[in-house]
Amino acid sequence: MRVHLKRVLGSWNQVARQPRCAPLPLVGRGWGQGNRIWVNKYESLTERTESKSSEIPVLFTHMRLPWGWGWGSCDVAMLRPIATLGTVVLLAFALATAAWAQPSGQAWPQRPVKMIVPFPAGGGTDFIARLAARHLSDRLGQQVFVENRAGANGAVGLQALMQSDPDGYTISTCSDTPLVVNPSLYEKLPYSPLRDFVPVANMVRFPGMLAVHPSVPARSVAELIALAKAKPGGLAYASAGVGNFSHLAMELFSQATGVKLLHVPYKGTGPASLALIGGEVQMGFNNVQTLLQTVQSGQVIGLAVAEPKRMPALPGIPAVAETVPGFEMAPWVGVIAPAKTPKEIVDRLSRETLAVMHDPQVVKQLTDQQVTPFALEPDELGRLIRKDLEKWAGVIKTAGIKGE
Numbered sequence: 001m002r003v004h005l006k007r008v009l010g011s012w013n014q015v016a017r018q019p020r021c022a023p024l025p026l027v028g029r030g031w032g033q034g035n036r037i038w039v040n041k042y043e044s045l046t047e048r049t050e051s052k053s054s055e056i057p058v059l060f061t062h063m064r065l066p067w068g069w070g071w072g073s074c075d076v077a078m079l080r081p082i083a084t085l086g087t088v089v090l091l092a093f094a095l096a097t098a099a100w101a102q103p104s105g106q107a108w109p110q111r112p113v114k115m116i117v118p119f120p121a122g123g124g125t126d127f128i129a130r131l132a133a134r135h136l137s138d139r140l141g142q143q144v145f146v147e148n149r150a151g152a153n154g155a156v157g158l159q160a161l162m163q164s165d166p167d168g169y170t171i172s173t174c175s176d177t178p179l180v181v182n183p184s185l186y187e188k189l190p191y192s193p194l195r196d197f198v199p200v201a202n203m204v205r206f207p208g209m210l211a212v213h214p215s216v217p218a219r220s221v222a223e224l225i226a227l228a229k230a231k232p233g234g235l236a237y238a239s240a241g242v243g244n245f246s247h248l249a250m251e252l253f254s255q256a257t258g259v260k261l262l263h264v265p266y267k268g269t270g271p272a273s274l275a276l277i278g279g280e281v282q283m284g285f286n287n288v289q290t291l292l293q294t295v296q297s298g299q300v301i302g303l304a305v306a307e308p309k310r311m312p313a314l315p316g317i318p319a320v321a322e323t324v325p326g327f328e329m330a331p332w333v334g335v336i337a338p339a340k341t342p343k344e345i346v347d348r349l350s351r352e353t354l355a356v357m358h359d360p361q362v363v364k365q366l367t368d369q370q371v372t373p374f375a376l377e378p379d380e381l382g383r384l385i386r387k388d389l390e391k392w393a394g395v396i397k398t399a400g401i402k403g404e
Contacts, residue, residue: 109140109169112144112169113145115172116158118154119148119154124175124206126146129333132144132203135359136352154175154178158196159190159191162339167342168341168342170338171336171337173333174333175332183393193385197339198339199382199385200353201349202332203353204357205374206287207306208330209302209317210253210305212283213277214299215282228257228261238266238273239265239285241265241268242402245331248395248401249306249329251395251401254399264281269290272286273291285306287370292314307330313367350378357373
């Protein structure tokens with residue numbers, strides 16, 4: 001007997017039963033009761049013999065066989081009225097292997113876990129991902145490795161995550177922009193944040209700072225607002241690109257204060273920072289981590305941080321909210337997984353991630369670099385995503401921003 005597997009389309013369904021065919025024991029990662037088995041890819045099984053052939057829809061996913069993992073093929077046996085010794089042998093092998101296979105989620109992880117970062121190596125999100133991956137590897141007993149999949153403001157990496165199997169072996173450390181900004185910035189997006197992903201845990205937020213060039217005659221947020229209102233469109237600010245948080249933060253500030261500012265986009269955080277230092281623009285918004293050294297050296301003036309209140313490490317710099325009530329802006333970074341990832345895997349990964357973020361050594365390492373631990377459980381992260389989707393949709397629509 002030759003057995004061929006041909007992938008077709010589908011999702012979580014029950015094994016179909018055909019006339020004159022007994023239940024099908026399937027070798028795979030899944031679970032079942034009696035003659036019903038569920039896993040997460042829909043396949044077509046074709047049994048061909050010398051005298052007849054029939055097609056039976058079955059479910060199929062990664063196969064964990066005694067000799068290792070396989071993809072796209074496996075040995076299965078279909079029960080018919082037992083007539084030959086060969087059928088008996090096939091049945092015995094299939095049942096033994098199916099009994100050996102681990103139920104989905106219970107033994108996770110059994111192999112390395114890929115963590116997609118939808119941005120280039122060396123950035124803030126990448127730093128957090130590699131820190132988390134190192135500690136998660138120790139806690140999970142399997143290597144968690146980072147793969148950078150940059151492009152289209154994070155959309156390339158999240159599309160790759162969406163297309164991955166929801167088995168816990170491909171996850172993502174992602175900043176907020178691809179999840180809560182891109183849906184309003186781009187008309188055509190290959191993924192839907194609420195449909196295609198499941199929140200696992202939030203890890204940190206990057207406090208932002210509003211800074212001006214020393215030549216600007218303003219040393220407080222109130223003075224800057226007054227100056228901007230006296231010169232509508234006369235003050236320019238730098239951003240790391242259209243739709244970047246440094247752009248959206250200034251648009252949020254502009255809308256909250258009623259001032260009109262001139263946006264000058266640059267290709268990246270580095271060029272935008274140099275433009276502010278060099279006086280090409282009068283002001284800018286960036287991470288505290290990025291601006292702090294230039295503030296301490298006097299190259300730029302830090303007017304305020306965008307946290308709800310003053311940062312303990314920078315008590316002399318006020319919060320924007322002291323002048324503009326309710327204002328806050330800090331990009332966050334969390335862990336997500338493909339939709340339909342088993343709940344037990346999500347729960348385990350969430351527990352371990354949150355444990356890392358509460359580790360005193362990790363907290364100190366983050367705070368020393370002006371990064372704020374911001375640990376949230378899956379439900380809390382889900383609420384944050386929904387809230388920020390609505391928030392940034394309003395800002396982007398009001399400002400008329402279009403993605404490039």
